[in-house]
Amino acid sequence: MVTATLSDIDGDYRGKKVLVTGAFGFVGSHLCKRLVHARAQVTAADINVCEDRASLINDEQLRSRVDVVAVDMASVASVRELVTGRPFDVIFHLAACSVVEQAAERPYDAIQLNTMGLVHLLEMLRITGQDSGARLPTLVLSSTDKVYGDLNGNPSCNEQSPLQGLGVYDAAKLAADVFAQAYHRAFRYPAVVIRLCNVFGPCDFNTDYRVIPRALRRLFERPEPKPPILYANAVEHQRDYLYIDDAATALLMVGANPACQGEVFNVSAACCWKTPDLLNEVVNCAARLEERFDQDRAMLIRQNSLTIYPENPAVIAIKRQHLDGGKIEQATGFRPAVTFAEGLDRTVEYYRDYFSRRW
Numbered sequence: 001m002v003t004a005t006l007s008d009i010d011g012d013y014r015g016k017k018v019l020v021t022g023a024f025g026f027v028g029s030h031l032c033k034r035l036v037h038a039r040a041q042v043t044a045a046d047i048n049v050c051e052d053r054a055s056l057i058n059d060e061q062l063r064s065r066v067d068v069v070a071v072d073m074a075s076v077a078s079v080r081e082l083v084t085g086r087p088f089d090v091i092f093h094l095a096a097c098s099v100v101e102q103a104a105e106r107p108y109d110a111i112q113l114n115t116m117g118l119v120h121l122l123e124m125l126r127i128t129g130q131d132s133g134a135r136l137p138t139l140v141l142s143s144t145d146k147v148y149g150d151l152n153g154n155p156s157c158n159e160q161s162p163l164q165g166l167g168v169y170d171a172a173k174l175a176a177d178v179f180a181q182a183y184h185r186a187f188r189y190p191a192v193v194i195r196l197c198n199v200f201g202p203c204d205f206n207t208d209y210r211v212i213p214r215a216l217r218r219l220f221e222r223p224e225p226k227p228p229i230l231y232a233n234a235v236e237h238q239r240d241y242l243y244i245d246d247a248a249t250a251l252l253m254v255g256a257n258p259a260c261q262g263e264v265f266n267v268s269a270a271c272c273w274k275t276p277d278l279l280n281e282v283v284n285c286a287a288r289l290e291e292r293f294d295q296d297r298a299m300l301i302r303q304n305s306l307t308i309y310p311e312n313p314a315v316i317a318i319k320r321q322h323l324d325g326g327k328i329e330q331a332t333g334f335r336p337a338v339t340f341a342e343g344l345d346r347t348v349e350y351y352r353d354y355f356s357r358r359w
């Protein structure tokens with residue numbers, strides 16, 4: 001089995017020209033931070049690059065250390081402009097409509113971005129590479145565990161498990177996942193697909209949708225704590241969770257390893273939770289932290305029980321997900337380094353500070 005330390009990974013990216021799409025989002029911004037730390041030359045591309053946007057990348061020191069480019073990945077002309085005359089060594093393609101509820105509300109837009117965004121990128125790189133004879137950049141696609149659909153009684157999914165794509169988000173991401181593999185087979189395109197589980201950590205500003213930041217917004221927003229919400233169809237849900245630093249490490253590892261090209265990898269999780277149990281952990285962790293500041297509010301946080309909302313029938317939610325991460329461990333040595341408890345402590349601390357500063 002291969003093992004690489006964090007400094008080995010940093011060394012792999014030193015001086016490299018790296019493009020991150022969706023760079024102002026949760027995963028993209030953390031990845032840019034790691035790449036800047038590794039002294040890569042980073043191009044941070046996103047459709048929304050506003051300086052007042054909530055994003056880790058707008059942290060002063062980080063924004064000034066990357067080349068910020070506005071791009072619409074759903075537009076082939078915009079993608080052509082992005083890649084023309086910019087010879088990248090590695091590309092991390094993260095831009096997406098990443099919220100299943102939003103994909104169900106605007107399915108065509110979600111497909112145009114989540115599927116065609118990747119196709120635009122691969123096709124423009126293939127054509128420009130053909131014209132100039134330049135080496136093609138490695139492309140890492142951030143895919144999802146949702147491509148497998150439900151576990152259907154199996155303990156976990158490995159990379160050979162059947163693919164389903166049940167909802168709009170899931171199907172659009174699955175199509176991109178398949179196209180990345182097809183371009184490798186047909187054109188020897190150096191693409192790698194990495195299927196992430198639920199990633200959590202500081203600076204995820206999807207606080208109206210994602211289960212952990214949404215719960216923490218409700219618990220820490222003023223004036224009084226509100227109970228976390230759960231949709232009726234999520235009561236039985238089971239999901240894998242991985243801390244953001246580990247997700248960034250996994251992406252960097254597969255992007256730097258030529259043996260990973262043409263391959264698909266599940267990413268192993270730090271843990272697997274039923275959603276109601278996860279939310280109870282979040283409430284307990286938030287109350288423990290609040291006790292250090294305000295005993296009365298901590299008691300109110302602790303008294304919160306989950307509020308069950310009626311489900312949205314357009315959102316096709318998978319019941320049980322769990323990934324087998326054996327293949328990536330074998331190929332790169334990747335294993336989560338941050339335990340769920342440690343990651344949750346850091347996350348809760350961040351959001352308490354973030355929401356109390358906004359009050």
Ligand SMILES: NC(=O)c1ccc[n+]([C@@H]2O[C@H](COP(=O)([O-])OP(=O)(O)OC[C@H]3O[C@@H](n4cnc5c(N)ncnc54)[C@H](O)[C@@H]3O)[C@@H](O)[C@H]2O)c1
Binds near residue numbers: 025026028098200
């Ligand atoms: N966060 C997770 O738990 C998770 C799990 C599995 C897979 N993924 C995948 O990882 C990737 C990153 O997820 P995230 O959590 O950072 O999502 P995010 O929503 O925080 O970030 C997505 C970014 O894409 C940008 N974007 C939207 N439309 C665009 C367009 N037309 N052109 C260019 N950029 C556009 C957004 O502005 C945003 O900054 C996504 O591809 C997602 O599907 C995420």
